[in-house]
Amino acid sequence: MSYHGGIDARATEAAIVPPASIDNAFVEQVRHDMLAFAQLQLRDAALAEDAVQDALTAALTSGKDFAGRSALKTWVFGILRHKIVDLIRQQSRTTPVSAFGGDEDSLDQAFDALFKENAHWQPAHRPAALGDPESSLRDKHFWAVFDACLTHLPKNTARVFMMREFLELDTGEVCSAAGISTSNCHVILHRARSALRGCLEKSWFLAGERPC
């Protein structure tokens, strides 16, 4: 990735002169996708807005000659990824990510309730085979449910999980940015996956036909 820290200062000084092929409608579309991406991970509208603005400004004032719109979008998302990680890193210095809290407790309780005393599945909660999961991934209603499940994750759990799955950092980088131990990292990632799996199972795979 071509992002480096020095670009911010230059970007805020310079006038915004986007390349000719980058029209306002395109920038708005990219901004919309970036905001969705940043908001989901940061869970803070103002922070997300700032990160997106900085990344867009850096791209449009970089003087870089983008081969086209897709090159710009790839580049600007690269910058945004770094900004999000930086913000999470900064915040975790002042407010350390805790692996445990009220919301996390209730996720753990829901997970524990799937098992019998001997830690094997309760028959009623034993995961069932999914017939044709690929077709779900082509269904726009599935994505609305998935979005809702992601949004319901507690903030810290979501940040750690999304750094891993959406920002595609390796586990070591995730733990370091969140300022937590590797074992806490594994606890949080497992919790996030269990919660999302449970949410999708309940709200999608076992929910049957949509009414419309």
Added chain:
Amino acid sequence: MLSCKDATRRMSEAEDRELGLGERLELGMHLALCKGCRNYQQHLQVLRDACRGYREELTNPEKE
């Protein structure tokens, strides 16, 4: 023998770190015998595919 609860934890960790040989064998043995956990493994795969799809949809450079 691993419990189902431990098996789910190990399946998650397998996505985040390289499991040791013993850990892999233990998990493999559990999965061979436990349909519920094999299904859990399938669900994790669907979750991974969904995350990739979601990420690609937002960041897809070809999208206009």
